[in-house]
Amino acid sequence: MKATAAPPDATLTVDASRRAAGRTTAGPRGRKPLTWKKRSTPWIYMAPAMGVLLLMTVAPAIFIFYSAFRNDKILGGVGKFVGLDNFIEAVTNASVQHAFLITFGFVAVAVILEMILGFALALPLAAQTRANKVGAALMLLPFAVTPAVAAMVFKQLLNPNYGWVGYYLGVFGFPKGTDLLGDPTSAWIVLVILDLWQWTPFIALILMAGLQSLPGEPREAAMVDGATPWQMFRHITFPAMVPFIAIAAVLRTIQAFKTFDSFKILSGGGPGESTEIINLGIFRVGLQSFNVGLACALGVVFLIILSLLVPFMLRVIGRRADPEEM
Numbered sequence: 001m002k003a004t005a006a007p008p009d010a011t012l013t014v015d016a017s018r019r020a021a022g023r024t025t026a027g028p029r030g031r032k033p034l035t036w037k038k039r040s041t042p043w044i045y046m047a048p049a050m051g052v053l054l055l056m057t058v059a060p061a062i063f064i065f066y067s068a069f070r071n072d073k074i075l076g077g078v079g080k081f082v083g084l085d086n087f088i089e090a091v092t093n094a095s096v097q098h099a100f101l102i103t104f105g106f107v108a109v110a111v112i113l114e115m116i117l118g119f120a121l122a123l124p125l126a127a128q129t130r131a132n133k134v135g136a137a138l139m140l141l142p143f144a145v146t147p148a149v150a151a152m153v154f155k156q157l158l159n160p161n162y163g164w165v166g167y168y169l170g171v172f173g174f175p176k177g178t179d180l181l182g183d184p185t186s187a188w189i190v191l192v193i194l195d196l197w198q199w200t201p202f203i204a205l206i207l208m209a210g211l212q213s214l215p216g217e218p219r220e221a222a223m224v225d226g227a228t229p230w231q232m233f234r235h236i237t238f239p240a241m242v243p244f245i246a247i248a249a250v251l252r253t254i255q256a257f258k259t260f261d262s263f264k265i266l267s268g269g270g271p272g273e274s275t276e277i278i279n280l281g282i283f284r285v286g287l288q289s290f291n292v293g294l295a296c297a298l299g300v301v302f303l304i305i306l307s308l309l310v311p312f313m314l315r316v317i318g319r320r321a322d323p324e325e326m
Helices: 008-026 036-067 085-092 094-125 130-139 147-157 164-171 184-213 217-224 229-257 261-267 278-287 292-321
Strands: none
Touching: 036 292, 085 094, 085 292, 094 130, 094 184, 094 229, 094 278, 130 184, 147 184, 147 261, 184 229, 184 261, 217 229, 229 292, 261 278, 278 292
């Protein structure tokens, strides 16, 4: 008897099953599975960066949380576990409470003014003309200056003996040799002005990018319908800019809470304790009074407050950024 040939369909089915099996063993599209050496190569390349990250961030954070429950002092030998005593001192101390209050006041005033001025600068600079490009580049110069250098320059300008500010105040009728940093009110005005000069360009840059990304059709339709510039700004431009405003406000708020250089160099927390923000207070407790435990507890309390504040801001501003909530 002659052997009967297999049906064509059966041959195709066998070949398909073999190809499928080959793909299963060799990986997708016939590629061989990655060996352990190849899988570990990316981690080997990332290991140095991850090591530096652990050394510079995770290790100090662990040390801070550990020391917050101890009474360690730099010059006082090895301390002992004291439980929540440092946290109780951090929360109930009148000077610390005052530092927290003026820190929140400074952040609120500075961020609100910078948002207003940044929007006012971004509106005329949003048009992509040659003059606006030059103006935007010049506007970013204060943002490029190191905060410590900016504070040192301002301090020389405010020097009551030879500073330019005192000289021109005398020209306009103010008493000669006026020490603006010697009075709490004028010291706060100077500190806020320095912060505005330094960080308003940062806000303006974010908002200017947002304005340039907005579509032009809604404005053109509103102009055809006879809307005034104020109506277009109120009902079209501003609602569309809320997501960019949220980004700028949150980033600037986080950065404002980290302010230290200008206060340390310009006023040093004075006169008295009128400009003693919490960052400066932590510096004094930890590196001048050498009370490491209390300084770490203050830092942890500050971190907890920021961890609660920033998500709250994101929820509030994010709700405003949702078109269904507007």
